[in-house]
Amino acid sequence: MSSNWGNHLKLSVFGESHGGGIGAVLDGLPAGEPVDMEELSRFLARRAPGKDRTSTPRKEADLPEILSGVLGGVTCGTPVGILIRNTDTRSGDYGAMQALARPGHADYTGFLRYGGYNDVRGGGHFSGRLTAPLAAAGGIAKQILAHRGITVGAHLLRAGGVSDVPFDPAGIDEETLLVPGNSPFPVLDTDAGDAMRAEIERARLDLDSVGGVVECMVIGFPAGVGDPMFGGVENVLASILFGIPACKGVEFGAGFAAAEMRGSENNDPFRAREGRVYTETNNHGGALGGISSGMPILVRAAFKPTPSIAREQRTVDYRTNIEAVLAVKGRHDPCLAVRAVPCVEAAVSLALLDLLLGAPSGKGADTSWN
Numbered sequence: 460m461s462s463n464w465g466n467h468l469k470l471s472v473f474g475e476s477h478g479g480g481i482g483a484v485l486d487g488l489p490a491g492e493p494v495d496m497e498e499l500s501r502f503l504a505r506r507a508p509g510k511d512r513t514s515t516p517r518k519e520a521d522l523p524e525i526l527s528g529v530l531g532g533v534t535c536g537t538p539v540g541i542l543i544r545n546t547d548t549r550s551g552d553y554g555a556m557q558a559l560a561r562p563g564h565a566d567y568t569g570f571l572r573y574g575g576y577n578d579v580r581g582g583g584h585f586s587g588r589l590t591a592p593l594a595a596a597g598g599i600a601k602q603i604l605a606h607r608g609i610t611v612g613a614h615l616l617r618a619g620g621v622s623d624v625p626f627d628p629a630g631i632d633e634e635t636l637l638v639p640g641n642s643p644f645p646v647l648d649t650d651a652g653d654a655m656r657a658e659i660e661r662a663r664l665d666l667d668s669v670g671g672v673v674e675c676m677v678i679g680f681p682a683g684v685g686d687p688m689f690g691g692v693e694n695v696l697a698s699i700l701f702g703i704p705a706c707k708g709v710e711f712g713a714g715f716a717a718a719e720m721r722g723s724e725n726n727d728p729f730r731a732r733e734g735r736v737y738t739e740t741n742n743h744g745g746a747l748g749g750i751s752s753g754m755p756i757l758v759r760a761a762f763k764p765t766p767s768i769a770r771e772q773r774t775v776d777y778r779t780n781i782e783a784v785l786a787v788k789g790r791h792d793p794c795l796a797v798r799a800v801p802c803v804e805a806a807v808s809l810a811l812l813d814l815l816l817g818a819p820s821g822k823g824a825d826t827s828w829n
């Protein structure tokens with residue numbers, strides 16, 4: 460199973476939802492980087508379930524044990540081993556549907572791939588729970604970027620047909636960028652957040668689920684990082700964002716809307732101020748030719764509605780190929796996109812740190828000429 464990622468960083472994620480625990484090994488971090496464990500726990504708490512009705516009532520402390528690679532609150536430069544023990548498992552919920560493929564989930568394809576030997580309890584290795592170690596590793600990367608003046612923030616842009624105020628593509632101040640992450644519900648506009656919650660609750664009561672879009676912006680990322688063709692900023696970001704379960708689309712800057720524009724509308728005019736080049740608008744989303752431009756990096760990730768729903772759906776028993784009807788039991792997120800917000804921040808942080816570590820100077824180009 461390819462649960463490994465990275466070019467200059469090496470991330471490996473292991474574990475099953477209802478096994479002993481889940482975790483990650485993150486290799487390639489520079490030595491001597493401070494890691495604030497309290498800040499990391501606060502970050503992971505944003506992903507943890509059970510806070511309100513928009514997420515599964517399953518309660519996981521999600522406390523990461525750092526087994527190696529960090530000593531005295533500082534990275535050693537050796538692999539960082541992260542373990543999160545599973546504490547609130549109810550495998551009985553899965554007994555009746557062991558061979559009934561949940562529509563939209565990976566039960567059927569996992570059976571095909573592993574011949575029935577994979578642990579299906581709670582979705583096994585395909586569970587959204589595997590984003591906890593991703594978030595832990597990414598939370599460390601996020602702190603390392605912050606020490607370099609790079610801030611990563613995200614919000615729930617859309618859910619259940621309701622939109623939050625979008626980030627201004629040309630850039631926002633750090634304080635605003637961090638508002639959603641410091642809020643009980645990850646949006647800028649609390650009225651929009653309340654309307655989203657109402658839609659999510661409506662779907663839950665309807666034995667259903669809704670999808671959503673997470674928008675992430677990075678400010679302070681240096682220009683001149685990334686490579687053309689296959690090693691670009693977009694390539695590296697997309698490769699890890701699609702590793703988040705249920706992510707079905709990724710777009711940068713104006714994204715799919717650029718296809719509807721004229722060149723004169725989509726091009727971002729270059730300007731210069733105080734000896735520095737910038738662009739007036741940011742339809743390009745912070746990368747041109749795969750190389751960072753110095754403008755904010757703007758990426759959106761679309762998440763599908765949670766596949767496990769309590770409503771009856773047609774399926775087959777994949778061991779007998781006999782048709783059946785399934786109403787999924789267990790505790791599931793009515794809108795997984797809410798908890799995907801910090802996962803996106805984590806994935807983006809890992810991708811950008813990976814790119815920075817691969818930059819010839821290790822810090823990007825100098826865009827000033829004074």
Ligand SMILES: Cc1cc2nc3c(=O)[nH]c(=O)nc-3n(C[C@H](O)[C@H](O)[C@H](O)COP(=O)(O)O)c2cc1C
Pocket residue numbers: 515563564565582585586587588590703704705706763765766767790791792795798799802
């Ligand atoms: C944070 C998060 C939480 C999730 N929670 C659930 C859940 O409660 N129930 C469920 O069926 N799927 C959940 N998923 C999605 C499944 O893991 C995912 O749809 C499944 O593995 C199939 O993968 P795919 O959608 O990428 O094809 C969650 C995903 C994320 C990112």
